[in-house]
């Protein structure tokens with residue numbers, strides 16, 4: 001009995017230490033850990049698939065892979081188009097990204113349905129609801145003005161429909177393909193209004209699987225971004241991907257990454273998309 005217990009503990013510790021690989025090493029093709037100090041910056045040494053297995057079910061593990069969400073920022077005078085989306089996807093494939101399947105997130109703007117306008121001041125004027133593929137049974141609410149993020153059961157959407165106190169004003173889908181690049185998972189997707197094919201933006205999620213700490217993963221993420229910019233710059237596209245990290249502590253979120261961090265990032269990407277559209281419109285007027 002004791003030995004089985006010890007075996008189990010040993011096994012769990014192994015998994016734990018695999019997950020918690022320190023951020024100052026990069027895992028190489030044969031599973032060797034390459035210290036960053038050696039200055040290895042060439043692509044192949046960073047992105048082979050390692051033998052590590054990741055628990056892709058966040059419910060079963062406290063370690064939530066960390067991610068940065070990027071938004072395509074078109075150069076002044078240009079707009080997004082599907083050619084850019086194709087080139088970005090080709091770029092991921094040229095980095096030996098292995099296509100894994102489709103993904104989709106949905107973002108909805110809600111506004112109150114007030115019978116008595118005098119009460120308007122008592123309700124949030126508008127908030128955002130988000131469903132994420134990584135948490136199919138959850139739904140997230142974000143009030144950007146008040147810096148609030150909430151995680152709810154996905155059935156809340158049905159309840160809201162029944163209550164009729166808020167109604168969906170605009171809904172957008174983020175959808176595309178998912179790729180695996182060694183310890184990274186990339187999702188490239190278009191932003192389109194639901195029930196329409198009008199391309200409104202392009203997003204990219206970069207997920208680093210072994211680490212949950214924003215602080216500890218920053219160097220590796222920065223390095224990935226450098227390599228990415230290198231690869232994508234050869235294509236001379238009219239714009240670039242931008243990542244602006246929201247101030248998570250404003251929302252009461254800690255350094256340990258959770259899906260609430262993802263929801264906040266999507267809400268902020270939405271803000272950037274709106275700002276870009278407004279800038280283009282202002283330019284035309």
Ligand SMILES: *[C@@H]1O[C@H](CO)[C@@H](O)[C@H](O)[C@H]1NC(C)=O
Pocket residue numbers: 247248249250
């Ligand atoms: C982020 O927000 C926290 C709490 O609201 C604040 O103390 C901190 O200065 C902010 N950090 C930045 C970089 O703005």
